[in-house]
Every structure is written in structure tokens, then in C-alpha cells.
Amino acid sequence: MEELLEQVRAAVVRAGAALLDEYTDTARPANKAEMGEIGRRLDDLVTGILEPALAGIRPEARWIGDEQETAALPPGEWWAVDPIEGGVNHVHGMDQWAVTVTLIEDGVPVLAVVHQPVGDRTWTALRGGGAFVNGKPLTASAKTDLDAAIVTTTQPRTLNHRFGDAVATLLDQVLLVRSTVPSTFPQLDVAAGHVDAYWQYECDLVGVAAGVLLVTEAGGVVTDLDGEPWRPGHTDILAGAPGVHKELLALLENRDVR
Known part of the structure; x- marks a missing residue:
């Protein structure tokens, strides 16, 4: 799984670089139609990179489409991919957007990669292996009040x-x-x-x-x-x-x- 994680991470970072080339902090869309047009173009750009890359890495895993986004998944392996998570931020020149890929196995997430190109931050996790950002471990809050x-x-x-x-x-x-x-x-x-x-x-x-x-x-x-x-x-x-x-x-x- 560590090797698989690294392969996925490399593909996600490559897709993020393509999105970064399309990003400017001066972007100011004029209306919803323009936002939608830009968003669809960016989505297609990243999907064109990730879909063949993930198929080559894990050919037996299926790609989650619109019809599965709010439904229970059949057994097996599935790629849950958001080509541009936070697309509304990207098209408005804000930096909180990312490429996300999760491998789901029999209904349970087992591998995740999130890459934020602005700032070059990458979050990774394997089931049972901890969570990390740029290799540093993450720990949830200890608050009880x-x-x-x-x-x-x-x-x-x-x-x-x-x-x-x-x-x-x-x-x-x-x-x-x-x-x-x-x-x-x-x-x-x-x-x-x-x-x-x-x-x-x-x-x-x-x-x-x-x-x-x-x-x-x-x-x-x-x-x-x-x-x-x-x-x-x-x-x-x-x-x-x-x-x-x-x-x-x-x-x-x-x-x-x-």
C-alpha cells in the first residue's frame, strides 16, 4: 500500500501542477455562467490526467460518477476523485483549492491523497497507517469542553x-x-x-x-x-x-x- 500511495501521490501532484498553471490570484469571474464554464474546463483538464493514471495504477478499481456520489457503493474498489475541490475558490483567485483522490474498498476509505498546489501541501493517509501533511503526522484536538x-x-x-x-x-x-x-x-x-x-x-x-x-x-x-x-x-x-x-x-x- 505504501508503493500504491506514492504512485497516487505522484499522479495527484502532477494534476495539481496543471491546475496551478491555470490559476491566478487576480481571477474575478463576472457571473455564474463564466464560473461554470471555467470550472468545467478545469475539471476536464484534471480528469484527463488522473483517469488514465489511476486506471494504470489500479485497473480493477472503478471511477465514481455522479450516480454514485450519494448512494451506497457496490462491493469492490472505487476511486473517489474530486478534480478540483474548491473550484469556486480557484475561479475567484483564492488559494483554498485542491485535487483529492480516495481509494474506497468495500465501502471503506483505505487510501487518500489531497494536494493543495498553492503552498505545495500534500495530505496522505492509509487505513491503519496514520495521517500526514508533507510527511508530518496529524493529531486531532484533545479538547473535551x-x-x-x-x-x-x-x-x-x-x-x-x-x-x-x-x-x-x-x-x-x-x-x-x-x-x-x-x-x-x-x-x-x-x-x-x-x-x-x-x-x-x-x-x-x-x-x-x-x-x-x-x-x-x-x-x-x-x-x-x-x-x-x-x-x-x-x-x-x-x-x-x-x-x-x-x-x-x-x-x-x-x-x-x-
Whole structure:
């Protein structure tokens, strides 16, 4: 698996370099149509690099498409790839975007690589092998007091009233609530102990799969909002430090909130 991880890392870094060539911090799209056009072009650019590379590395593994993003996966190996995680940031000249690749085996993430070209940071994880950024180990927060917790989230596509109620509930209990895009970076912050938890409604598989493994391997806990271990097909998620996850789950499990 270490050899496989290095092969995947090299492919992801190569794809990230192609995206970096297309990046400028002065980018300012004029409208949603322009944003979409740029995003599709960048997505095709990276997919054109990664799809044949990953097929050569692991020919038996299938590529997750749109129809699998919110569904349970059939048995076997699957590549969960986000060619440009944080594309909205890329097209607005912000630096929080990345290429992410996760290998899922029988419904469980077993290998993950996240590469942020701006700053040249690469996060890696193997199931049972720990989580790292540029080779340095990651460890989730040791906090146990909810009133000291920093919690992050991502705006859902449709569940805005539930999202607003959840934010209001947590604001009464935690130190700080932040909202950010995309899903991967706040999970990386949970893995590194910079923040204490991340939750999301209406998550898709390619947006959270890498973070699930990185948080877990850094000692964190990842479930859906019913408290079940997170798996493909679960469309909400709570990733947190072990000392605050249970209490946060109890707040977010509130049916009036959800």
C-alpha cells in the first residue's frame, strides 16, 4: 500500500501542477455562467490526467460518477476523485483549492491523497497507517469542553432552515461556528487539531471521502448524524475530536434541528 500511495501521490501532484498553471490570484469571474464554464474546463483538464493514471495504477478499481456520489457503493474498489475541490475558490483567485483522490474498498476509505498546489501541501493517509501533511503526522484536538470548541460547516444545497437552526443551536454551546467551502479543508483542519469538529448536511462522496480517512487516522471520530460510522451513501456527516464528538452529535441529532 505504501508503493500504491506514492504512485497516487505522484499522479495527484502532477494534476495539481496543471491546475496551478491555470490559476491566478487576480481571477474575478463576472457571473455564474463564466464560473461554470471555467470550472468545467478545469475539471476536464484534471480528469484527463488522473483517469488514465489511476486506471494504470489500479485497473480493477472503478471511477465514481455522479450516480454514485450519494448512494451506497457496490462491493469492490472505487476511486473517489474530486478534480478540483474548491473550484469556486480557484475561479475567484483564492488559494483554498485542491485535487483529492480516495481509494474506497468495500465501502471503506483505505487510501487518500489531497494536494493543495498553492503552498505545495500534500495530505496522505492509509487505513491503519496514520495521517500526514508533507510527511508530518496529524493529531486531532484533545479538547473535551464544548464551550471551548471551534466547529466548522459548509452551507447545504437546499436544507437552509435546518442549517440555520443548527447554527443557532451550536452558537449557544460552542466557542465559535465557521462556515466555509469546500468540504475537504475543514476536515483537514479537524485532522490537524486546528478546529474541533466539522458537520455537513447533503454531503457528496467525493467531497468528504478523503477527509473521512484523514480525520479517522488522526484519531478523530467520523459518523453520520444518526451516530453510525460514516459510509458511502450517508448524506450527512460529523467529523470531530473524540472529546467533543458525542456532545455535538447529541445537539445535531435533535429532530427539531434536523
